[in-house]
Amino acid sequence: MSHLHIPDGVLPVVVWGPGLLVALLLLVASARSLRGVTRQRVAYQGALGALVLAVMAVEVPLGPLEYHLALLGPVGVLLGAAATFQVAFVASAILALVGHGGLTVVGLNALVLGAGGALARPVYKLLARRFPAAGSMAGGTAVAQAVSGALWLAVVALGVRAGHPGAARLGLFAGVAFPMWIVGILVESAVAFGIARFVVRVRPDLLPAALPAGGSS
């Protein structure tokens, strides 16, 4: 649900303007923090960004529903916060260029996707001290998805209220969106569990190490 990309013109400028500014500042900050990474790492980041875009286009049948994955949680665990934010920005920008999501709201869309993804690795590291990698990846993804979904709901609610305070039917909106949020958390966590179960068998070095006992980040 967090990757149901917000299009142009439905949110007031007081919502998307600051979002674009914050996203650009975070983009510069992430580029500074990734200054020392190898070119191979940038290529790996690009490949995982493409995976995010590709899975967004695939429909996963769930009974009467068809769910579109985002995989920002697993990508967040594999790449870390700064690179994941860049992946979210690039994915949002490419999608906006083909009419999926808005050009003026690229910043907000990237913030919504990137904020969750950025939390995935710290949560994974924390959980990996006690649990196997697959469970920890699922936990990190659940948190990532919950945060992204909650941010998406907050942005939309803010947009609805800021535009037309009198006419807003937030209850109706929340009633539709909340079950989708829960489904999103469950589906993404189950898929992340499978990804980690495979990666830990064949290339465990791709996963980050757990926090040492008593570590802080």
Next chain:
Amino acid sequence: MINTLAQIDYLASAGRTPWHRASALSKLLLALGLVLLAVFAPSLRLLFGLYAVAWLLALTSRLPWRLTLAASCYPIAFALLFLLARWDGTVETPARLLLRPLTASLTAVWLVGTTPYPDLFAPLSRVLPRSVGDGLFLTYRAFFELVVRIGGLWRALRLRGGTSGPARRRLTQAGEGFGTLVLYGFERSQRLYATLLLRGHGGRICGCRHYADWSRFDLLVAGAGLVVAAGAALMWRMP
């Protein structure tokens, strides 16, 4: 979405209309102007006018109308959510809520359908941080390759019974399949890095340098921009 994107990508390179021959930078500026006008325009007539201009651009670029419609109607689902939440019994509010995103997405589809991606990303990569600019090229290039692999993976899962059984098992199995793509992505990045080194990669993917090569076709883009600006000035205060 995959087929739509693949077709648009093909048309951007194969098209021979004057819009295709105009420089990427001029089209980018025109598209940006149209999107910003659609977002800020208070007048419903102006919004209708901008939507008509966007269709005119798309059709004169010989983009198939069905493909254009399919690609540009994606925002409707999201706009409907807002429409429900903001319903005030008038026609104007839903019309504005639909026309703004539709005009913007149609303009984006016209831009991408007339501009090959190296030309389109080149000016963007010059204003974005290096890793993000490179990410645009690398992500887009890898996308079509991964889509084909996901298609194969999905078929394999179906044939081996991976799409039956409880949802939890199906999703975990799909996850293991995506795990193979993570691994593929890692190995692909190693090969790509080696290729870049062999080709004398200088630390930045710049894309083509023709994005700002002005030609007589840019006069058409400038003319369209002037018409849009004049129309916007005239209709800005209309209902």
